[in-house]
Amino acid sequence: MNNKSQKPVSTEDTETAFLMILNAQKAYQATLNKQQTSSHISVRQLIRLVTGPQTSDDQALLNQISSNFNARRQFRAILNTTALATQHRQAAAASTSSQAPHHRPGDEFDLYLRASSKDDGLFYLQLVISETAKTTKLSTAEVLFAETQGLFLSLPLPNIIERLAQIVLPKGHPMINAFQDPEAEFFIR
Amino acid sequence: MSGYEVLIPTTRHAVKVISITAEAPDIRSVVCLNKTYQALPISAGYEQFVRRPTGIIEKLLGPSAYRVDVSAPITQGDSWQLGLALAHILKYNDEFVDHGGGTLIWASGEVDSQLRVNSVDHIATKIEASREILQSAKENGQRVIFLIAKENLGDLHSGIISGMTVFGVSSLAESCEAIGTKMPKQLTFPQASATPAKKRGKVKALAVLGSLVGLVGLLVFNVPFRSLNNSYQYEQAGQLRMLRMEMRDIRRQKNWVATNALYFFEVMYLSAKSKKLANAITIKINADADANEQSGCRDFNGQVINAGRLPSLSDNDCKVTFEVTSHADNKIRIWLAAIDRTSANTTLQLLKNGAEIAPGQQFFTPAATIKSANFDLIAAISERDDAVWRSWFDNLVAADSIEIANLEMDRLTSTGVGIFQARWRPYNELD
Secondary structure, three states: OHHHHHHOOOOHHHHHHHHHHHHHHHHHHHHHHHHHHOOOOOOOHHHHHHHOOOOHHHHHHHHHOOOOOHHHHHHHHHHHOOEEEHHHHHHHOOOOOOOOOOOEEEOEEEEEEEEOOOOOOOOEEEEEOOOOHHHHOOOOOOEEEEOOOEEEEEEEEEOOOEEEEEEEEEEEOOOHHHHHOOOOEEEEE | OOEEEEEEOOOOEEEEEEEEEOOOOOOOOEEEEOOEEEEEOOOOHHHHHOOOOOOOHHHHHHHHHHHHEEEOOOOOOOOOHHHHHHHHHHHHHHHHOOOOOOEEEEEEOEEEOOEEOOOOOOOHHHHHHHHHHHHHHOOOOOOOEEEEEEEEEEEOOOOOOOOOEEEEEEEEHHHHHHOOOOOOOOOOOOOOOOHHHHHHHHHHHHHHHHHHHHHHHHHHHHHHHHHHHHHHHHHHHOHHHHHHHHHHHHHHHHHHHHHHHHHHHHHHHHHHHHHHHOEEEEEEOOOOOHHOOOHHHHHHHOOOEOEEOOOOOOOOOOOEEEEEEOOOOEEEEEEEEEEEEEOOOOOOEEEEEEEEEEOOOEEEOOOOOEOOOOEEEEEEOOOOOEEEEEEHHHHHOOOHHHHEEEEEEHHHOOOOOOOEEEOOOOOHHHO
């Protein structure tokens, strides 16, 4: 017989073991709660993102929305109802062009992408409000949103002067990729 | 070492022009922070500075869009215009370099559509912020040239400019001459589209006739009205220093029509406006408390001050405030000062206070103790921003001679600023 196995267990040992189990349970619960909290995006946050002023945290929140099916659906619905204008996906012909497109026509605004003559990777993304569009309303646009490959992107717009706003972007910027994706959709608000 | 480097000073740091690239005409001109692809806030102003009809760079050099890369941010103002204009001209003449140049140009000034170089603020601060880079250039054997508007020559700090060449200039052509580069001739741009060959002869004859008529019209109507329009625009924008320069230039042109048009503009508009504004305020004395518990001060409580002379005051020290009410049609900015001129040599400023008030509104000055002595009350009133005329008012208040006071008064009233002046003299002088 093994004498060690029959050694009586003290009350202190039992308490310690019990506390350890409780702590482990608390830690597990806390981790679970944290995951739940971080994945939840409130409607208020979504509306703020579309209608409120731009902040440095916006892209992080947009990434979070992109990875959450429900949030993406809700965000898209909010964008559709609050956007000043929308540019829908391009016709199939645009995607079969041998060269990268530099013009995305739309009903209310066109987008142009032009490389700098210095050829150092700087691009100009231009948003031009159509002559037929309600210029006064659209000229107040402050943010350009894009949805491409299930990802949402946003860029603050400079003042629209004479129906045109121009943004400077480096090569490889996600907005350039969105521009070149015929399936992408753009919104301004 | 050859070639020119260009520095654009700001109040925070000196900014070096790194490169200038002509872009396609569809692009809006942009000023970028080097290596960051960040468009600077002055880009919109730069686009206007470049592209016709407002811009001068396209008129001088041809292309209508450029990208300029600079070493550090320039966030506001227009003082970059002289530096960038020179950088463009040097680039055009193949004399611009971003490093290793034999000459470093430090330029600060505004350039208007007539290619005149106008004065800017904070020259001394900008020199201070450029100290390190200037010192380094000097040690590297570079020739350093300061280019500023003539009007700014008085703002130079004597310490920093030892061994450096300073030019006060009034035009872009003078700036080019100063640094030793060629000023490009302004390009002409065709207005009309191509005409069918059959009609060319007839059109040519009509064009000659039209040109003659147009020339006469230009001389008789356009020159004075363009100048007057500029003057009017400057007044509306509160650019009163520019307004005075424009009026001075019109007088120098010695164009009979322009001079007379200017005379009517001055008399019928600016002078009338100055007088109207001077009468658009009421100033009342409030003397609630007697300083040093002496009686008699309350006697003139609530008295209205009329332009010209103050009401009779007590011989004792009285602590008073002034209540200013506006009867103007629009919002006005007022600066008011009380001055003791007892001493013949020095002017003692008892009070200086300013406010922006809407029609019918009032403002109260802080309390000042008024002595029974020579005492003046001066107020300047304008509908325009006080960025320019405030310094003229300060000079008027601090004037220690009648000549200086008259000069400042002329600056103020000739640009449409109203002046309210009232004087009080002791009883013995009144008798």
